[in-house]
Amino acid sequence: xxxxxxxxxxxxxxxxxxxxxxxxxxxxxQDKLDVEVLDQGSKGLxxxxxxQARVRLSIRNGEEKKPELNxxxxxxxxxKPIAEKPSPIVTDTVEIEKDPVLKLxxxxxxxxxxxxxxxAKVEAKYVAPIDERDQRMVQVEIxxxxxxxxxxxxxxxxxxxxxxxxxxxxxxxxxxxxxxxDVQGYRERRERQLKVLARRMAEQVVHTGRRQNLEPMPANxxxxxxxxxxxxxxxxxxxxxxxxxxxxxxxxxxxx
Amino acid sequence: MKELIEYIxxxxxxxxxxxxxxxxxxxxxxxxxxxxxxxxxxxxxxxGGRVANSMRVLLRVAAAREGKQASLDVVEPR
Numbered sequence: 001x002x003x004x005x006x007x008x009x010x011x012x013x014x015x016x017x018x019x020x021x022x023x024x025x026x027x028x029x030q031d032k033l034d035v036e037v038l039d040q041g042s043k044g045l046x047x048x049x050x051x052q053a054r055v056r057l058s059i060r061n062g063e064e065k066k067p068e069l070n071x072x073x074x075x076x077x078x079x080k081p082i083a084e085k086p087s088p089i090v091t092d093t094v095e096i097e098k099d100p101v102l103k104l105x106x107x108x109x110x111x112x113x114x115x116x117x118x119x120a121k122v123e124a125k126y127v128a129p130i131d132e133r134d135q136r137m138v139q140v141e142i143x144x145x146x147x148x149x150x151x152x153x154x155x156x157x158x159x160x161x162x163x164x165x166x167x168x169x170x171x172x173x174x175x176x177x178x179x180x181x182d183v184q185g186y187r188e189r190r191e192r193q194l195k196v197l198a199r200r201m202a203e204q205v206v207h208t209g210r211r212q213n214l215e216p217m218p219a220n221x222x223x224x225x226x227x228x229x230x231x232x233x234x235x236x237x238x239x240x241x242x243x244x245x246x247x248x249x250x251x252x253x254x255x256x
Numbered sequence: 257m258k259e260l261i262e263y264i265x266x267x268x269x270x271x272x273x274x275x276x277x278x279x280x281x282x283x284x285x286x287x288x289x290x291x292x293x294x295x296x297x298x299x300x301x302x303x304g305g306r307v308a309n310s311m312r313v314l315l316r317v318a319a320a321r322e323g324k325q326a327s328l329d330v331v332e333p334r
């Protein structure tokens with residue numbers, strides 16, 4: 001990891017966080033940095049289609065040599081249209097050095113895939129938290145053809161790959177980094193299906209008054225169900241059983 | 257297959273020099289044997305064998321790509 005460059009880009013859920021994170025990473029006080037907001041980001045719906053804020057930080061050097069910043073992109077005066085359609089995949093400009101964590105995550109996943117004889121493209125980015133209780137995550141997207149072998153039954157392979165990658169990244173970075181690996185948008189698709197399923201099953205519970213057991217699911221999928229029904233008026237959820245057959249049951253809330 | 261397990265193990269242990277991977281070929285089935293320093297056993301096995309099991313899953317894919325089957329054993333250091 002090197003921070004020798006005087007200009008570096010940072011990505012975080014909000015502009016403020018990006019600046020803060022950048023200042024911390026560079027070890028420079030915020031007032032010693034010139035900030036150029038590249039993208040203010042947008043919230044998106046349900047964490048889908050959301051965009052991270054992107055800033056470019058330059059270290060102001062002592063000899064009053066102002067870095068060549070475009071005045072209209074100065075922090076205070078930024079007016080970026082947020083109304084523009086959020087694109088599902090934002091390919092970050094890599095004109096500047098890539099964030100070290102993202103680079104590391106890409107390298108580790110790529111290395112593992114190579115050794116599994118799988119030829120694919122790997123792209124890492126930060127994704128915004130779903131809500132205030134959620135953590136910011138590194139998402140590694142694997143792109144290529146015939147990658148269903150990478151998902152496996154009940155996404156077993158994908159989760160193993162994710163777990164091993166997380167451990168290696170944590171070991172090399174010296175700190176735990178929440179990592180999510182996706183193959184060809186599988187997790188996003190699956191998440192949408194799970195949310196629909198959760199709603200439908202909840203409706204049935206309300207209708208029949210009987211509990212509904214869902215299929216066994218890995219922890220991350222159960223979480224989607226729990227989150228989706230967290231604020232449901234009439235039902236609540238719990239996980240029962242032992243891994244790998246742990247499943248969500250949806251039950252009627254006791255009415256006061 | 258050997259490279260995969262070697263890479264994972266070396267990346268996870270504190271003492272990569274003691275990582276040793278041997279493959280035992282018997283026809284279509286390969287038995288992969290992983291040895292690490294005693295202090296590192298926990299790292300390659302994991303809580304409830306989670307790390308070892310994840311390695312097995314990935315090994316299975318790697319083996320399948322070569323049209324083979326493989327099993328992984330983490331063995332006590334000599």
